[in-house]
Amino acid sequence: MSSTNSSLKELFLNGIIKENTIFKLALSLCPSIAVTNNLKNGLYMGAAVLFVQVMVNITISLMRKVIQPKVRLPIFMLVISGWVTVTQFMMAAFVPDVYAKVGLYIALIVAFASILARAEMFASKNGLLPSMADGLGMGTGFLFALTTISFFRELVGKGSLTVPTGLATQHVFTFVNTKPLLIMVLPAGGFLAVGILMAAFNWVDAKYLKKSTHGTH
Amino acid sequence: MGSEFTKLFELIISASLINNFVFTRFLGLCIFFGVSKKMETAVGMSITFTSVMMISAAISWVVFTQILVPLEITFLEIIVFIGIIAGLVQASDTIMRKVSPGLYYKLGIYLALISTNCIILAVPLINAGEKYSFIQSLAFGLGSGLGFALALIIMASIREKLELAEVPAPFKGLPMAFVVTGLIALAFTGFSGLITL
Numbered sequence: 001m002s003s004t005n006s007s008l009k010e011l012f013l014n015g016i017i018k019e020n021t022i023f024k025l026a027l028s029l030c031p032s033i034a035v036t037n038n039l040k041n042g043l044y045m046g047a048a049v050l051f052v053q054v055m056v057n058i059t060i061s062l063m064r065k066v067i068q069p070k071v072r073l074p075i076f077m078l079v080i081s082g083w084v085t086v087t088q089f090m091m092a093a094f095v096p097d098v099y100a101k102v103g104l105y106i107a108l109i110v111a112f113a114s115i116l117a118r119a120e121m122f123a124s125k126n127g128l129l130p131s132m133a134d135g136l137g138m139g140t141g142f143l144f145a146l147t148t149i150s151f152f153r154e155l156v157g158k159g160s161l162t163v164p165t166g167l168a169t170q171h172v173f174t175f176v177n178t179k180p181l182l183i184m185v186l187p188a189g190g191f192l193a194v195g196i197l198m199a200a201f202n203w204v205d206a207k208y209l210k211k212s213t214h215g216t217h
Numbered sequence: 218m219g220s221e222f223t224k225l226f227e228l229i230i231s232a233s234l235i236n237n238f239v240f241t242r243f244l245g246l247c248i249f250f251g252v253s254k255k256m257e258t259a260v261g262m263s264i265t266f267t268s269v270m271m272i273s274a275a276i277s278w279v280v281f282t283q284i285l286v287p288l289e290i291t292f293l294e295i296i297v298f299i300g301i302i303a304g305l306v307q308a309s310d311t312i313m314r315k316v317s318p319g320l321y322y323k324l325g326i327y328l329a330l331i332s333t334n335c336i337i338l339a340v341p342l343i344n345a346g347e348k349y350s351f352i353q354s355l356a357f358g359l360g361s362g363l364g365f366a367l368a369l370i371i372m373a374s375i376r377e378k379l380e381l382a383e384v385p386a387p388f389k390g391l392p393m394a395f396v397v398t399g400l401i402a403l404a405f406t407g408f409s410g411l412i413t414l
Contacts, residue, residue, distance in 0.1 A: 029246035030335050077303060081296040088295075107342055110299050111335040113247055187241050188402035195388070195395030203387035 008133040015137025021114045022145035022194075023201040028112045031105045032149055033190035040162045042150025043143075044098045045105065048087050050139030052109055053118065055083045057135030060123040067124070076119045081110045114138065153193050157184030225356045232360025235409055238336050239368040240402040245336040249369065250394055252330070259373035265327040267362030269309065270337060273302050274358030277341035278351055291345070298341045306331055336365060371401060 015021075022032050031049075035041045059079050060067075067075055088106050091099045099106070109115065118138055123131040154161055183189045238244045252262045277298055285291050310328050313321040331337055340361050344354040375397055384393050 029250070030244050033246070034243040074300075074303060077299055078296065081299050085292065085295055089292075104339065104342065107295050108244070108335045108338060110295055111338050183403075186403075186406065187243070188399045188406060190243065191395045191399030191402055195392045195399060198395060199385075199387040199392040202389075202392065206387065 008129060011130055011133040012137035012140070015134065015139070016141040016144060019138075020141045020145060020201075021138060022142065022149075023198050028114045028142070029194070030108065031102070032146060033187075033194060034105050035102045036146055036150035036153055036190060036193070037157065037185040038154045038162050039147070039150045041098055041102055042146040044091070044095060045102050046139075046143030046146035048091060048106055049109060049112070049115075049142045049146075050136070052080070052083045052087055053115055053139040053142070054132060054135040055086075056080050056115055056119055057123040057131040058128065059083070060119045061126060061128050061131035064124045072120070072124065073116075076116055076124075077110070080112075080115055080119070084109045114142070149190075149193055149197060152197060153184045153189060156181050156193075157186075157189060225352065228353060228356045229360035229363070232357050233364035233367060234405070237364040237368060237405055237408075238339070238361055239365060240398070240405040241409075242339070244339050245334050245365060248330060248334045249365075249372065249398075250391060252327070253369050253372040253394075254376055256370070256373045256377060258327075259369040261324050262327045262330075263362075263366030263369050265324045266331060266334070266337075266365055267359070269305065269328070269331055270340060270358045270362040270365075271355060272309075273305050273337060274340050274344060274354045275351070276301055276305065278344060278349075278354040281341070281345050294342065294345055295338075298338055301341075302337055336361060368401075372398065375401075 021028055028049075031045050035045045056076075056079055060076065063075075063079075084107065087109070088099075088103070091106060092103070118134060122134045126134070151161070181189075184193060232238075236242060239246065239249050248262070252258045280297060280301060281291075281294065285294060285297065306328055310321075313324070313328070340358050344357060349357060372394075376394065379393065379397065388396070
């Protein structure tokens, strides 16, 4: 694989649109519903996944020549859980109020199929730069999905948006003063929101994107 | 003794119905949407899942309280638990293949899937966080397994019918499954407040 700029950009975009973890592959769905009832939690969760994905890809790519193929899965799991523990500590230290809500789901990043899959399918076979681009793309795709879902849910469910303006500060924008659709911030609303957004993603994809990528599938 | 038994019963009911992993904690969704297309696979997955869950809850409890807590290295819990689960899944895979090939042929494929299921990791983590006793941990594992089985079976029976329904094109497949799950989750919120632990 050549590591020219254009192919790096392609790798990056691939993770965001064509193989978007949540909307396209439907993997790692748990946090997409659990933590997306407000924009701030969604943003931080997405950022945590982005960080872990990039660091895991870098580590695996650097270690790919010394890992024995037979024991690769346990080693991948160890690398992933190591980075997840690091993330967990950083979040507990810098954003304790977010951590109190999403802590369990941060720990569960370990069991994300998407991260293990990228380590196995990509980082263990490719050099440092493509692996970084791939990790950034996949992670950004995840962040994008989580942000979209939580934006939608908070806006419809509460009529407001919580935007973090610094590590500890935030700004709450209020748009609607009438009664919002409370169901969207309830657990059940999460499933409905993801279902609706997934359908929207499919619709846009079928209408506009299929033409340009026609023939590659 | 009597009240303790009631507590355990409450724990099982609470883990399976009120705090159902799929509908209120949103864990194990990948597996949930992956294997709920057919009734047969749903039942197979439920059986395998509940048994692995109980065993892993037991082993994790022993390792956590007897090794991690005395040595004060509880921050390693994620790494240790995932190791236990991966080892356990691998071991039961090997044992099942040798001891009962028939059962392996039927359920073996679900075993491999289980290690990517977040519920199986969440149960030991919650057990450790809540400082449950050994029996309570087992009860929590059983309740969670039963809850997951219930969710899978409800979903599989709906999706089998859904195959024949006319669904708008963009909603075909997964998006519709999500909307259906949302409606079931709405029904499950009715259980909240049934037992206050």
